[in-house]
Amino acid sequence: MRGTFLIKAAGLALAVLLFDRLFPDWFDGIGVGLFAGGWVAVVVATRRDIRHRRIALVAALAAAVFAGALVDDPGPLAWALFWVALSLVALLPKAAAFDDAWRWGVRLFLHPLLGLAQPFADLARLRRRHGAHVDSWRIAATLGLPLIGGAAFLLMFAAANPLIEQALGAVRLPPLWRIPLWIAVTLLVWPSLRPSPRIMALTAGLPDPEPRLPGTSLPSVLIALALFNLIFVFQNGLDIAFLWSGGALPDGISQAEYVHRGAYPLIGTAMIAGIMALAMFRPGSASEHHPWARRLVILWVAQNSVLVASSALRRIDYIEASMLTAWRIAALAWMALVTLGLVLIAWRIVAGKSARWLVNCNALAAATVLSVCAFVDLGxxxxxxxxxxxxxxxxxxxxxxxxxxxxxxxxxxxxxxxxxxxxxxxxxxxxxxxxxxxxxxxxxxxxxxxxxxxxxxxxxxLGAATRAKPASLRRPRTCDGSIDRSLPTLNY
Structure with missing residues (x-):
């Protein structure tokens, strides 16, 4: 036990040294990915339990892939996915198996919160085991004379001997402002070497992610589904008439207003409807196997899919009228995920799948989309x-x-x-x-x-280095390159 602790402490020291060498000024450039790759290597090399769990090694491979994305071009999304993968590497050996993404989401949330205190908890535990009878004042008194005396003699010899003076002058102590950085890296890396044991204990009794609606019965579900379908038919009919077919809108409502206002509210409506469908057809409910309830909910989910498609069309029309941005690409990807989630909800109800299956499928789809985005420059x-x-x-x-x-x-x-x-x-x-x-x-x-x-x-x-420079660089400009005539000429 003591040997493994010392190995992890050595791995921590190596990670801090790597950080110190890669980032003399700021956390940027290829060094971000190199540090991430070194961090993965340290965690795998110092923890035997990871090397004996295949699923943990798969997570380590995923972390290495995201470290490669950080090498190519560091960004917040690639770093977030790297951290998630590395946290899974640290925590998976502590679990009997991968249960579901819902519980692992809670564990990943607790990991940094409890991990910040883990180095201090381990130091206290180490002191209780091995240093209970060690007097800190006695150690300081014992080392005080040789350290202070040795420093005084070195200073006197440096004053008398230019060789010693040059040797001492060549020693460069690190600036004091880097010490907090080392402490921050320690707090960041150590929980991946020794994750808090309380994480698994706190998440052991989490309930299944089954949404519930209090007071629901089979009659209320049937009436609600019939009413919801009628309301959604009205909304989808308007979209088909004015959005999909391009019909003329009533006076006072422009096409741009109709297109722009409904993009995000309709997505929120579809998401809430999906959660309600799950709650009305949770396992053991009276509506779970009722034929008319099942037909009505499938029809409602299908109408929600049309709703999301209309929202996506609104966004595409808005892009064609204005322009495409990285956030609008992300919005379209999000709409595709919502549509897939609705399809999975319908299949879960029809096939009798578990909530764990539904959560894991949605998490896998989201992870796939985010992983692709981490390697693509959306801007x-x-x-x-x-x-x-x-x-x-x-x-x-x-x-x-x-x-x-x-x-x-x-x-x-x-x-x-x-x-x-x-x-x-x-x-x-x-x-x-x-x-x-x-x-x-x-x-x-x-x-x-x-x-x-x-x-x-x-x-x-393409000749960018030799192309003509813009004229009047001394004049201040707006963001689109126009000269801002309200400001004076720059003097430089």
Missing amino acids: ATAAAWNVRDADPRRIDLCYLRDVGDGALLPLIHLEGRLLDPVTRYKVRYVRWLAFKELKERQDDSSRWTPRGARRLAEATA
Whole structure:
């Protein structure tokens, strides 16, 4: 037991040293992924229980894959998925088996909360076991004379001997501001080496994720489903008449207003309806096997799917009328997940599947979508879509400016198109700024990333480094590259 503790302490020291060497200034660049990969290696190497559990090794492989995403281009989503995978690596050996995503979600929530106190709990436990009879004051008194005396003699010898003075002058102590960073890394890494044993105990008695509606009976379920279907038929009929077929709306309501207002409320409605369907058909309820109740709920779930499809169409129409953004891509992916969740709810009711099956299927679908998004630059994807075949005068250059270097290649292609002088002037400025920022970041070794290197090489091959700079750089500009004439000229 003592040997394994010392091995984990050595692994912790190695992780802190790796962090200290990779990030002399800030937490950025390829070092984020290298630290993540080193962290995974330390956890697997120092914990025998992980190496003897196949499912834990699979989670370690997933953590290594997300560490690879962080190597290519560090981002918050890739880091969050890496942390989830690594937390599963730490906790899976403590569980008999993987039960369901609901319980593991609670465990992942408790892991950082209880993990912050785990280093202090382990130190207290170590002191109780091995240091109960150790007097801290006596240790300080014992070491005081040799340490203070030795330091005094070294200082006197340095004053008398230039060789000793040079040797002492070559010693560089770390700045004091890095000590809190080491403590933070310790608090971050140690729970993955020794997770809190209370996590499994606190989640052992969690109930199954079965939603409940108090006071429901078979008559109330049948009446409710009939009423809900009628209401949803009315809403879906309006969408089919005015959204899908493009019919003329009544006076006072514009197409843009009709499209924009219903996108997110309808998704929320569908999600609430799905939860209610689960609650009305929970195992053991009177409506679970009633034929008419089952027909009505399947019809209601189908209508909810049409509702989500209408919401997605609203979002697509809004994108075509304005522009695509990374968040709108995420919204469409979320709508697809909601639709899949409704289909799974219907299959769960028809096939009599368990709540554990439903939660695990939805969690797997969400994890798959998020994992794909972690490797794709959604901002660059949106920028390329907006630039392709669009009217350059309608492109939101402020958004492309916010995307950063992900919009560099689309901006280069946009600048090469036939543009009026004013639009070309603005595009040139936004493109030049994106190239300049990317070049500065890639020239900094602590912020360098492989994705940035590929993007810079492609931009250079397209002539971005030799293209003309925008005129009047001394004049302050707005986010879209227009000169802000309300501000004075910059003096530099």
